[in-house]
Amino acid sequence: MNIVDIILILLIAAALTGAVIKIVTDRKKGKSCGCGDCSRCSACDKTNRKVR
Amino acid sequence: MPLLKDMRPGESARVTKVNGTGALRQHFLDMGMIPGTEVTVVKLAPMGDPMELRLHGYELTLRVADAGEIEVSRISEKKEPIRAKVTRSKTDHPGLGEGGRFHAKGDGDPLPDGTVMRFALVGNQNSGKTTLFNRLTGARQHVGNFPGVTVDRKDGAIKGYPDTIITDLPGIYSMSPYSSEEIVSRSFVLDEKPHAVINIVDSTNIERNMYLTMQLLEMDIPMVVALNMMDELTSNGGGIDINIMEQRLGVPVVPISAAKNEGVDELVEHAVHIAHYRERPVEQDFCGKNINGGAVHRCIHGIRHLIEDHAEKAGIPLRFAASKVIEGDELVISALGLDENERDAIEHIVLQMEKESGLDRSAAIADMRYRFIMELCGAAVTKPTESREHLRSRRIDKLLTGKFTAVPMFILIMGLISWLTFGVIGAWLQDLLASGIDRLTALVDEALTDAEVNDVLHGLIVDGIFTGVGSVLSFLPVIITLFFFLSMLEDSGYIARVAFFMDKMLRRIGLSGRSIVPMLIGFGCSVPAVMSTRTLSSERDRRMTILLTPFMSCTAKMPIYSFFVEAFFPDIGWLIIIGLYLLGIILGLLAAVLYKGVLFRGEPVPFVMELPNYRLPGAGNVVRLMWEKAKDFLQRAFSVILVATVLIWFLKNFDLHMTLTADPEKSILAAIAGIFSPVMQPIGLGDWRILVSLITGFMAKESVVSSFGVLFPDSASMAALTSLTVVCMLVFSLLYTPCVAAIAAIKRELGVKWAAAVAVWQCAVAWLAALLVHAIGMMIGAG
Structure with a gap:
């Protein structure tokens, strides 16, 4: 395993960790349902939170 | 006594009596249909029902049967309003809501310093509340040009006034709520007792809007009236004497244009003043002694x-x-x-x-x-004789809601949108992006080979991440293009017209014309579609419409369609995609008939809706919506889809002993998915790789494509799939359970039982439809 492998593994691990954290926190807080229509819909409280 | 329903287009009459009972009758009265009102029949919808009326300077639509409850006396010759030059004596400015010489109220009892002042933004539907809210708070809430865009309250602080909270409420016509989102507004004003109300009034439709103002004045809450769209009124030769208005109403009146940000600062100053000094309306006695x-x-x-x-x-x-x-x-x-x-x-x-x-x-x-x-x-x-906006709307409506042109124009518009999205603009941009992603993948592949990166890691990056996420990313332009057109439909005012002329057709399947709005929004995304059913005034219609939204193909399903038709039917791709959209609609209609007969017996709610003037969609609004959609799509690609892709790659490349395997048939994924394969065997989707792709689609529909890309990495592996299998896959993807976000929205609106039922029911429908397609395919030898 060379240095490039190690760097790539670390990068992938960081990306995956970030993605998982985002999914979990978003769902936990009800921050975003992922529909992409936050300005129109109040299904989640993302908008309220942001505006407040 | 003649009835309103017997009047012909172009005829005018005076209302003599409003029969009927309950909420509908009250709604008619609130909308200004009271004895003595002059009403003109503008037109009948293409199928003869509902009818469009003009009263109090605005357009109202209602069903012919409901018009049968209204007795009228014909007016032989309708008098056109004469635009006489009115000379008014100068009226002093009452100076309400400011520290002027008439400042007589509230001096002695201001709110304690540091109190967070709560404001309610109340007004009729489509009067510009959310536009004003965005101006006041700097928020970017969605605005549209049809009644009922806002279905829930939204809070924010007024810019420059951190000690304030302003709440944007769904539009209401009166304090006698008619639909569920209207109850939100009434309850807020009654129960949460805001320090002040900002009553937004559409000055181009002032009579009907002021009806709510009258009721708000009775609430005895400090209030300021914002006369919105004054620019439109004055540019058409109209005007309002603000001093007279303020004097008679006994509350501050401020002319504004929320869209152009005119008068908003003055409005804020008045609102903060009356809230701080608790200046209640001077006058409430509007009943007239004589x-x-x-x-x-x-x-x-x-x-x-x-x-x-x-x-x-x-x-x-x-x-x-x-x-x-x-x-x-x-x-x-x-x-x-x-x-x-x-x-x-x-x-x-x-x-x-x-x-x-x-x-x-x-x-x-x-x-x-x-x-x-x-x-x-x-x-x-x-009043202006007729505003340019109204004149323009009438001309456009001759074509778009004309007796013989409405339905063909609707089909033409939808066809044009589909063609431009899937065949021209979106497809061209998609090809461009896909070739860019391919080039980048090749570069990375080359770089990894040069750097002698470990084979497993190389495979994960190129065959896993780049293939999976890249395949989804390339569909971004198509989704954005479709959203652009949907947003144009919403903002222009056309969507309300579609509800008008589709009402009779929808009534046959047990729905009201208003249900078309959530369904059209459902082509964008099921979650806001489910939320927008709140504008429907009966629980029956609401439930039924929610149950039908999964049949409408949301934009997240589009990558699935595009991916498969490009690979298997490149010459007739966009025709197949339109076919899938139509199949969803047809099966939705059949499901509606079934629901009507089994689950939701009874009649759909009456159709009473205001038709707004057509407006040019705001560029900022359209761009904002597209940007939001793009941003969220990208976020999803690099979160849910990235994780799913890596997970699928891992499960596909390792066996149950956690050792690397070159044969995917021995992988963990094959072992798990193989258990469920027999269920999908009868519909031709028994391949465990297809099953896995479909399961990942529950998290986000786009994942079907990314998982598929990982599981079928090259054209050789895809060659194992027949055209019939792909068609069955497309039909199943069209109909099976909505994604987790949509199910969560249904749970919020209808409860956990309904949400679970929808998930199971949609899977059953998808399975049956795919079975039918498979059986027909086998019969004609397409397998």
Whole structure:
């Protein structure tokens, strides 16, 4: 395993960790349902939170 | 006595009596359909029902059967309003809501310093509340040009005033709520007791808008009236004498244009002033001593005295309580806790009023309010003959809602949108992006080879991440293009017209025309579609519409369609995609017939809706919506889809002993998915790789494509799939359970049982439809 492998593994691990954290926190807080229509819909409280 | 339903287009009549009962009748009265009102039939919808009427300077649509409840007397010759030059004597500015020389109220009882002032933004539907809210707070809430865009409250602080909270509420026509989102607004004003109300009034449609103002004044809450769209009124030669308006209403009146950000600063100053100094409306007595011999006036004042102690105890404004008691509002009556003698006394007073005025209780109250409004508008408002916007709308409507042109134009518009999205603009941009992603993948592949990166890691990056995420990313332009067109439909005002001419057709399957709005939004995304059903006034229609939204192909399903048709049917790709959209609609219609017969017996709600003028969609609004969609899509690609892709790659490349395997058939994924394969075997989707792709679609539909890309990495592996299998896959993807976000939205609206039922039911429908397609395919030898 060379240095490039190690760097790539670390990068992938960081990306995956970030993605998982985002999914979990978003769902936990009800921050975003992922529909992409936050300005129109109040299904989640993302908008309220942001505006407040 | 002739009925409104017997009138022909172009004929005018005066309303003599409004029959019927309950909420619908009250809604008619609130919308200005009261005895004495002049009504002109503009047109009938292409299928002869509903009808479009013009009254109080705006367009209202209602069903012919409901128009049968309204008695009229024909007007042989309709008098066109004469635009006479009105000369008014100069009226002093009353100076309400500011520290001027007439500052007479609120001096002694300001709010304690540091109090967070709460404001409610209240007004009719489509009067520009959210546009104003965005101006006031700097928020970017979605605005549209059809009644009922906002379905829930939204809060924010006014810019430059951190100690304030302003709440944008769904539009209401009166304080007698008609649909579930209207209840949100009434409850907010009544129960949460904001420090002040900003009542936004569409000045181009002032009579009907002021009806709500009258009721808000009765609430005895500090209030400022914002006359919105003044730019439109004045540019068409109209005008409003603000001083007269302010003097008669007894609250500050500020002309504004929320869209152009004119007058908003002044509005804020007045609103903050009245809230801080608790300046309540000066005048509430609009009942007119001499109208109908003073019958209504004496009735209201008599009842005020009778219920004064109850209203104080219940915390309901006295004048508002008196009006509501007369109208027979059960919620208010029970909140007051009147005893039997008091109820009897009130009933006698009301009966006497009905006898003297010649009007029933609800009509008498509505008549009292509209009389005041007409008198006020006569004194303060100079109306333009016909606004340019209305003239333009009439011309466009000749084509878009014409008897013989409405449905063909609708089909043409939808066809054009599909063609431009899937065949021209979106497809071209998608090809461009896909070739860019391919080039980048090749570069990375080359770089990894040069760097002698470990084979497993190389495979994960190129065959896993780049193939999976990249395959989804390339569909971004198509989704954005479709959203662009959907947003244009919403913002232009066309969507309300579609509801108008589709009503009769939808009624046959047990729905009202208004259900078309959530369904059209459903082509974008099911979550806001489910939320937008709140504008429907009956629970039955709401449930039924929610159950139908999964049949509409949301944009997240588009990558699935595009991916497969490009690979298997490149020459007739966009035709197949349109076919899938149509299949969803047709099966939705069949499901509606089934729901109507089994789950939701009964009649759909009456169709009463205002038709707004067409407006040019705001570029900022459209761009903002597209940007939001793009941003969220990218976020999803690099979160849910990235994780799913890596997970699928891992499970596909390792066996149950956690050792790397070159044969995917021995992988963990094959072992798990193989258990469920027999269920999908009859519909031709028994391959475990297909099953895995479909399962990942529950998290986000786009994941089907990324997982598929990982599981079928090259054209050789895809060659194992027949055309029939792909068609079955497409049909199943079209219909099976909505994604987790949509199911969560359904759970919020209807409860956990309904949400679970929808997920299971949609899977069953998808399975049956795919089985049918598979069976037909096998019969004709397509397998």
